[in-house]
Amino acid sequence: MAEKKLTFEENLAQLEVIVNELETGDVPLEKxxxxxxxxxxxxxxxxxxxxxxxxxxxxxxxxxxxxxPLDAEEQQ
Incomplete structure (x- = not known):
């Protein structure tokens, strides 16, 4: 089965979970x-x-x- 592509928000949420987990310092080195x-x-x-x-x-x-380009539009 093809893996579902995650949205930007889902990826960001996953990254936040990882950061919070690592910030606690209670994670074994390998993990x-x-x-x-x-x-x-x-x-x-x-x-x-x-x-x-x-x-x-x-x-x-x-x-x-x-x-x-947006900046060219602003010059008009």
């Missing part, structure tokens, strides 16, 4: 290392999602239907 690695992967996924969203939001549709 802490695994959790840290998972946290790094989640962080990278979140960064990619935010970067893509930023690129999408930086464009607006011009009157003729062409995409233009």
């Amino acid at each position: 802490a290392m695994t959790a840290f690695q998972e946290g790094v992967k989640l962080s990278q996924t979140l960064e990619e999602t935010l970067s893509q969203a930023e690129k999408t939001m930086a464009k607006v549709m011009a009157d003729n239907g062409e995409e233009v």
